[in-house]
Amino acid sequence: MLKKIKNLNFYELLEISPTATKQEIHKAYERIRRVYEPNSIALYSLFTQEEIAAIHQRIEEAYRTLVYEDNRKRYDAVLRDRNCLDKDNPPASPHLKSQPRFVQAAFSLPSENRYLDKPEPTLQLSQQQTASKPPQEKNTPVSNLVTEFTGPTIKILREQRGLTIRNIADTTKISSRYLEYIETENFKKLPALTYLRGFLTNYAKALGCEPERMVGDYMKRYDAALPKKTDSN
């Protein structure tokens, strides 16, 4: 039977199996989150912006539940509970109706019918558990608050956008080695000034920051660290 997105259990939503390791959950979350980004063109014309926002929220909820051992155990217990109820007796409460089935990840071979038609109950997380959010959750825009672009700030800006060095390397075509040197301010290993300026400009564009400001700030730190080095041009 088919199942609406809002009725998928957290494992189905993240396209992982209920036995997934923490690392698999994290990877799946990163992947799925990017699929259901507000501007994802793969969803174009299929979902409205509100629907995408709702899915996104559920993905966050799923991740927050599954990535913490305690929350996950509680959630698994709820799923298992319903599983048993379904097998042995008729369901006791309207909340415990559906039976979770094992899901295969979407990128594995065609899966069996994994659709259910009953809604999943949402977990009531305790105050203390909800408080322990992963660091990715703090999405406060700092770009305006940044006073100076240093290697570490650039790194923070990148992480806030949920991008890895690899993502940046893909879009800017800058070697990930140099991107790392930029972030760690390993000035001696960085290429000649002309190239470095170009790299920083592209990196700034990829992050959506002002290139002039980022290049200016970074070059000041570079000059301060290596005062005698002159541009070969």
Added chain:
Amino acid sequence: MIIDTTPQDALQKKEIWAIGGGKGGIGKSLITGNIGIHLAHLKKKVLLVDADLGGANLHTTLGIGVPDVTLSDFLNRRIENIQDVIIKTAIPNLSLISGAQDFLDSANPNFAHKTQLLRHLETLEADYILMDLGAGTSLNILDFFLFSDYGILVVLPEPTAIENAYRFIKSAFYRRFKRVVTNQGIKDMIDAAMDQKNSMGIRTPYDLIERVKQMEKEVGEILELEMMQFKPKLIVNQVRTKNDIQIGFAMKSACQKYFGFDLEYLGYVEYDDCVWQSIRSKRPLAVEYPYSRSSRCIERIVNNLLRKEQLLFNMLY
């Protein structure tokens, strides 16, 4: 070679692949032609059929001039035997039925005509029959897509192409639904559901099935089964970055969650200047630039097709 091949034998070994995608100019003909060439190189007997009845140009991607005999000669009964419209190409094992060169009338064969054409195709001696479909979501194109053993969708990493691809998918299985259903009331409802802004509040195929179930539970269940058996394949053409490659996986996930069927991601073709150079020189890519990145990508797609495999997310990293 084999003289006494009965139609049954031929049916068993033959596979018909249809390549479509909704939008024009996304490389359907190019990909069809080059998949054909790669298969022919693997010593498979391949027949390419240009089913783009309004704007045929598969022959051009193969470097063949305007052909004397085309599919329209067969459809208009100017030629009785379909064998006689097959053109041999310079590549061993590869032959072609070119598309219609004339105007409106032949671009709209009726249902009986189409089934007749497909029945004839099935009697031909070939391992693989590749049908190059036209742009749009006209009934002809949808029927050829649904008749085939495997339907392959081509998209570009662009919103326009993706929008048309989803439109194509929707139209294709609503058409399939309508063929399964006999009840006129349900047929009308499927028609109405095609209109995205319908008054019944049916937005997704899920809504439609729910509604049908309320009317006739069994029919709803049949539709549900149909939906899950629908397994189109996907090729992303003209990829420039890794993010473009990811679009295939994203579409796969979206299809699973929105439509409830499995879209198999066959592979991608990299954006490559060799492609337009080969088209300008009117020589097939796989012949002119066999070692180009784009040609390699198509080779990989052919391998996936033959092994019935698909691209996996963890293959990329």
